[in-house]
Amino acid sequence: MELRNIEMAARGGGEDCKKEDKLEFRVLHVPLPSEREASIALGSLAPDREPRKGGITKELSALGNVLSVRWTADEARILRVSVGSFLDNLALVLETMEQFGPSVPL
Amino acid sequence: MTVVIGFEGSANKIGVGIVRDGEVLANPRRTYITPPGQGFLPSETSKHHRGVILTVLREALQQAALKPADIDCVAYTKGPGMGAPLVTVAIVARTVAQLWRKPLLGVNHCIGHIEMGRLITHANNPTVLYVSGGNTQVIAYSEKRYRIFGETIDIAVGNCLDRFARVIKISNDPSPGYNIEQMAKKGSQYVELPYTVKGMDVSFSGILSYIEETLFAMLVEITERAMAHCSSQEVLIVGGVGCNLRLQEMMRIMCMERGAKVFATDERFCVDNGAMIAQAGWEMFRAGQLTDLADSWITQRYRTDEVEVTWRD
Numbered sequence: 001m002e003l004r005n006i007e008m009a010a011r012g013g014g015e016d017c018k019k020e021d022k023l024e025f026r027v028l029h030v031p032l033p034s035e036r037e038a039s040i041a042l043g044s045l046a047p048d049r050e051p052r053k054g055g056i057t058k059e060l061s062a063l064g065n066v067l068s069v070r071w072t073a074d075e076a077r078i079l080r081v082s083v084g085s086f087l088d089n090l091a092l093v094l095e096t097m098e099q100f101g102p103s104v105p106l
Numbered sequence: 107m108t109v110v111i112g113f114e115g116s117a118n119k120i121g122v123g124i125v126r127d128g129e130v131l132a133n134p135r136r137t138y139i140t141p142p143g144q145g146f147l148p149s150e151t152s153k154h155h156r157g158v159i160l161t162v163l164r165e166a167l168q169q170a171a172l173k174p175a176d177i178d179c180v181a182y183t184k185g186p187g188m189g190a191p192l193v194t195v196a197i198v199a200r201t202v203a204q205l206w207r208k209p210l211l212g213v214n215h216c217i218g219h220i221e222m223g224r225l226i227t228h229a230n231n232p233t234v235l236y237v238s239g240g241n242t243q244v245i246a247y248s249e250k251r252y253r254i255f256g257e258t259i260d261i262a263v264g265n266c267l268d269r270f271a272r273v274i275k276i277s278n279d280p281s282p283g284y285n286i287e288q289m290a291k292k293g294s295q296y297v298e299l300p301y302t303v304k305g306m307d308v309s310f311s312g313i314l315s316y317i318e319e320t321l322f323a324m325l326v327e328i329t330e331r332a333m334a335h336c337s338s339q340e341v342l343i344v345g346g347v348g349c350n351l352r353l354q355e356m357m358r359i360m361c362m363e364r365g366a367k368v369f370a371t372d373e374r375f376c377v378d379n380g381a382m383i384a385q386a387g388w389e390m391f392r393a394g395q396l397t398d399l400a401d402s403w404i405t406q407r408y409r410t411d412e413v414e415v416t417w418r419d
Contacts, residue, residue, distance in 0.1 A: 041201075043204050047402045049403060092194065092197055096198050100174065100205055
């Protein structure tokens with residue numbers, strides 16, 4: 001599996017933008033420091049449903065130390081909102097793991 | 107010995123509390139306060155919580171003088187409340203639960219208020235008036251459920267007060283309700299009609315007194331009705347609006363006429379806080395309830411009577 005970082009996806013380097021089908025499709029692959037942290041990130045970010053009832057789906061998965069997210073959306077702006085929220089939440093998970101992870105003495 | 111940490115952030119307060127066998131070891135909290143005339147919106151509230159939650163968590167552990175290893179269970183607010191802030195808090199709870207390898211418990215926010223009220227006041231089996239910015243319910247316990255006897259058919263009483271404060275641009279610091287109460291105290295005249303003009307000036311404290319008297323009288327009436335149905339001799343007031351001394355006084359007058367008792371807590375515990383989630387989590391954990399990670403999604407709607415109250419007889 002190829003690894004792409006978040007910057008590439010943000011520049012539009014994500015896979016498969018099928019505008020003609022009115023289906024926006026973005027994939028993010030986020031490398032984490034370890035397999036355990038990828039698994040924890042998945043556990044924290046997967047349970048909540050998208051707040052918007054229709055027009056967007058989001059799938060999360062983890063393989064090794066990589067967390068992958070795949071969106072399908074009807075409109076670009078719906079996708080933008082979801083991706084933005086996801087990145088905020090991911091940043092919070094990473095910061096929590098950094099501050100309260102096993103290597104940090106408390 | 108059972109130690110539970112609780113995370114709460116369903117509205118504009120973010121709190122992390124730690125409870126050990128009925129003792130509140132720590133209960134730090136921050137409030138997202140908006141300028142006068144503005145309410146708080148989900149995305150900004152969530153951003154506020156994201157910015158401070160880890161600091162508050164660290165404070166809680168320090169105040170309790172505990173390490174993560176000392177915690178037995180991680181409780182968080184599953185709902186009801188605002189979506190984005192609920193998610194923010196749930197995410198941190200899930201992360202530390204996995205990091206520290208502790209079981210997770212999703213708690214109903216209203217039940218958090220009730221269990222903290224019961225703990226602090228030692229009320230035995232009260233009729234509960236739950237009044238806050240987001241909720242207005244009259245609740246009584248019966249056969250493993252907190253039954254909703256009555257509720258607002260539209261907005262919560264605190265929401266009504268907050269919106270009114272917004273219109274007349276009362277400060278939101280520390281909370282609009284608190285400032286309404288202080289101003290209403292200065293109003294000595296109960297005004298029948300909510301329209302007071304003195305020459306070129308207007309007087310608002312009369313209107314606020316009117317607002318409070320009318321809203322609170324309505325709440326006292328429905329509480330009294332529930333007490334009559336349940337043959338109850340105790341009232342417990344929980345939720346942010348429960349801090350209001352006039353409401354407590356009016357409830358006390360009604361109760362005295364019935365030979366009943368009123369219980370209320372101070373602002374540490376009636377305003378949203380983390381320890382109340384920890385306390386409800388403590389009850390649930392000891393009764394054997396747990397929340398799987400996959401089922402730990404938050405929900406904006408979560409009725410008080412949806413929860414099976416396995417910890418009471």
